[in-house]
Amino acid sequence: MDQQTASAPAGFSPHDRHSPLTDPWEPLYSRKADAAVVLGLRVAAAHTNSRGFVHGGLISALADNAMGLSCARRLGLAGGLVTVNLNVDFLGSAFEGQWLEFDTVFVKPGRTLCFAQAFVTADGQPCARANAVFRVVAGGVRRTAA
Numbered sequence: 001m002d003q004q005t006a007s008a009p010a011g012f013s014p015h016d017r018h019s020p021l022t023d024p025w026e027p028l029y030s031r032k033a034d035a036a037v038v039l040g041l042r043v044a045a046a047h048t049n050s051r052g053f054v055h056g057g058l059i060s061a062l063a064d065n066a067m068g069l070s071c072a073r074r075l076g077l078a079g080g081l082v083t084v085n086l087n088v089d090f091l092g093s094a095f096e097g098q099w100l101e102f103d104t105v106f107v108k109p110g111r112t113l114c115f116a117q118a119f120v121t122a123d124g125q126p127c128a129r130a131n132a133v134f135r136v137v138a139g140g141v142r143r144t145a146a
Contacts, residue, residue: 007042037069039102043094053093060088062102063130067116070104071134081134088130094122112136
């Protein structure tokens with residue numbers, strides 16, 4: 001096991017989806033469950049704002065990512081979701097060295113809209129709560145078996 005994987009809790013492995021937005025935040029980790037994709041990262045200086053805690057933009061973007069991936073997993077889609085609405089309530093702060101985890105706890109899938117809620121924790125303590133609505137768009141490819 002390499003040093004990056006060793007910094008993630010058991011069950012997490014390097015995240016397999018990359019985008020230009022999240023590339024500077026690597027390494028990101030994920031754990032796939034039956035109906036959810038849980039994202040995580042070990043907070044580094046590059047994740048923080050000028051006050052020394054994790055930037056709200058990072059929390060918002062990764063919560064959106066986790067919920068969208070969880071909706072796609074629940075719907076059996078390989079893609080085809082776009083965010084219609086995203087709300088984030090910041091409940092606490094996360095600091096360098098902490099494990100930040102984005103866990104989707106509720107998904108209500110539909111044919112055209114999918115609703116989700118996620119909790120963000122820093123070393124297991126509540127940091128944020130997010131709610132989102134995603135539109136299922138044409139071109140979403142249904143997966144057969146995961």
